[in-house]
Amino acid sequence: MSFSIEGKTAIVTGAANGVGLAIARHFVEKGANVMFADIDEGRLMKEVGKQAEEARMRYFAGDLRERLTLANLLSATLDSFDRVDILVNGSRQMMPTDPLDMDDTSVETLMDQNLMTALRLSQQVAKRMIKQAEGQEGGQAGAIVNLSSIAARRTHPSLLGYSVSCAALDQMTRSLAVALAPHRIRVNAVSFGSVMSASLKQTLKDHREYRGDIEEHTPLGRIASPDELTEAVQFLCSDSARFVTGQIMTVDGGRTLLDPVAAPAH
Template sequence: MSFSIAGKTAIITGAANGVGLAIARHFANKGANVMLADIDEERLSQECDNADEDSQIRYYAGDLREKLTMANLLSATLDAFDRVDILVNGSRQMLPSDPLDCSDDTVMQLLNQNLMTAYRMSQLVARRMIKQAEKQDGDDGQLGAIVNLSSIAARRTHPDLLGYSVSCAALDQMTRSMAVALAPERIRVNAVAFGSVMSASLKDSLKTHKTYRSDIEDHTPLGRIAAPRELAEAVQFLSCDGAGFVTGQIITVDGGRTLLDPVAAPAH
């Protein structure tokens, strides 16, 4: 059983910073061909400029809420690497939304960013994976893997995260539905639902909110905040051939947070 992703080609969206960038770096370090995608061209360019000479890293900048951007991203990936084996839908957004005072625009913005972008990218890439199968006659292995980045907010009741929670819950159900739909094509679809990860944005929040760290750690059985590498390794597992019989699963990486699940505890 192989957990290697060396030589595979991965598209990773939301890769200019945070968790998406950590996954992109991890995949590159493990020998994958990586296409970074985000709207922040400056950050993407810097990342590629700073990459090791041996790394097979490219980037495509654009608004992934636009269908043309998605099509161009796939074309750029095929031009660079000739195929795509893995899609990591990491383009996501979190905005506060009070259930009693939340505009429709906020909820729709989060659904479009966190759900529909992943849905459309998955459709597009899955069609390409199926087309690639024409060159793999007689191969009964997997054709590809899609991993969605979700959140434990999908299962928690946090009063200030209505729109975000709903979009993540919808993403989880989309993951299950697409897993069943694409199973006959030998494409696996899974998600990683995570809690607090020590990203740059969380570090900034910890500086601003002095009790934030202790609140998170007190509500986490493992008593700490995850390193980005730990999330990246979970995504690698779901992407590799060693997880060839795993599909439609929402893998929780939260240090046990959802085992306790107090209503008002911070989710990130």
């Protein structure tokens, strides 16, 4: 099977770098119309700007934590491509949490960024998908994929906020899958382990010893490249996955097969 997404229109958030950028570029290569969305306008212009006038590529810069920004993102996508068939919620943030510091606001920050942004945008996009599908019988009305992390299932106190937000995102995925199933919209997530994202690059720069730790606790013995997640996401967005919804697909090189307490979830 080809897992075709050709001709579909996708919004990919977190698309200025790392995993989000890899997914957005991959979708363009596979024939989809793609709106690259991120808060970092400079990076978007660098990565997409020169190609933004091509028929299948556009970019949108803004703070997706703001409700009005989300509405403007959807409007910009419809202005450019007339419809939206796929949403990839790839806008994520990671920061350490001090579990004993009552003034630490990282949990609230990460819940807003990693959970609420995805929920609000999913709600707006789902309404559009439902409207587009009016009068149509059979087939899928749309697909939503959330980017999560194996941190949702692992124990690492200094990543409390990130872990909680990812666990909540996984449950949101399941809940939305059930709620949107009658409208023929599928909702899934890809939960990944150590991927050479922008944040992990910085972490490894600051803590060089982490690389050996990650490789030691990953059965496949290495860190994944962002490109290694793209085809899993493409599959979940394609008609080949038309009977797959509410699933958390793990792409981690076997990391979660090991003791979740003994190894940090870098």
